[in-house]
Amino acid sequence: QVQLEESGGRQVQAGGSLTLSCTASGRAFGLYHMGWFRQAPDKEREFVAAASWSGARTYYADSVKGRFSISRDNAKSTGYLQMNSLKPEDTAIYYCAAANNDRDYSELISPNYDYWGQGTQVTVSL
Secondary structure: OEEEEEEOOOEEEOOOOEEEEEEEEEOOHHHEEEEEEEEOOOOOOEEEEEEOOOOOOEEEOOOOOOOEEEEEEHHHOEEEEEEOOOOHHHOEEEEEEEEEOOOOHHHHHOOOOOEEOOOEEEEEEO
């Protein structure tokens, strides 16, 4: 199995940028697809972005397309979420997740991942 830990969340002004990191330990990070999800107060957890095990395929929610970028460095066992042009509605707890790489790519936009981190808070203020 793999353990995930997010970092990089903080308060930022609207229009600013932030990079979140997801550090994996345990089994090799390259054995897993990865995803980022977020959950705002009183809302359900929602898909943000996903990357295949190699990083060759990426997927984004419409709400972040063109503003967020997912990437990964399997040699460093780390995934990233670069967030630009942040909006107050991006405020949420952001979670990193991993799914076994035999999972079909079409499943990566749903929250049926095998492993989850504890989350990191991102707050975007006006």
